[in-house]
Amino acid sequence: MSDKLNINVRSFSYKKGIPQDESGNGGGFVFDCRGILNPGRIQAYKTQTGRDEAVKNYLETQTKMADFLTAAFSIVDISIEDYLSRNFANLEINFGCTGGQHRSVYSADAMAKHIQKKFPEVNVVVHHVEQEAKNWVNEVY
Template sequence: MQNKLVIDIHSFSYKKKGIPKDDSGNGGGFVFDCRGILNPGRIEEYKSQTGNDIGVQEFLETKTEMPQFLKSVQSLISISIRNYLDRGFENLQINFGCTGGQHRSVYSAIKTAEFIRQNFPDAEVRIHHDEQLHLNLSSISDN
């Protein structure tokens, strides 16, 4: 029996801990820098929120280039996911970093997990919000 492809998605802060280590031992994967997207954390009403909050999500979807950014990310990762599934690989790590690991990276991790679950049901997706640990409980995979 072939093992399932496990995709670990991290949101992280470049300022605090930096790029997450790949604990699978395989190395590689993807690191996407979200700092080129307008930061909702600089707007007073969003400062205490995260990328998991509706207000931040609506801001990123309507006032920034985040939809275009994620469309490009989805195109890139799909190539590897299809290939890894076909070849029986067991691990892939996808990382999203921003300044504080609170808004843009959290949103990107959540939306990317949704995309993968919808388009690649044979993969198991796990989200790790490295700076927003309280969100990890609500991000446990349904797989």
């Protein structure tokens, strides 16, 4: 087992429920992305995900996603700093939206990038629950 803080970042669909914390610690963060305009309601984006350029552009230019993520980053940073100082082993961060395809995928990737840049000493693992259930390849972003 690593001495590093392990952070699991997930996207999920509220229709299927909040993912379980497999570390056994319980808790962590659950951010609700459903308050952000849904690109999945636009025909051109229905078959795309939060990793497709058109969807990312929509979220970055037509929604309040940047404000949402700035707030989430601030909250999570406080806990990561505290967890590191107290040698905690695990932190769960979940982003949910209606289908687990657009907003939550984008948000989970953005959070993982933020954490890796600001806290290079931690291990970050990203899971896109709904996409992985469809055998979607979760490539490194």
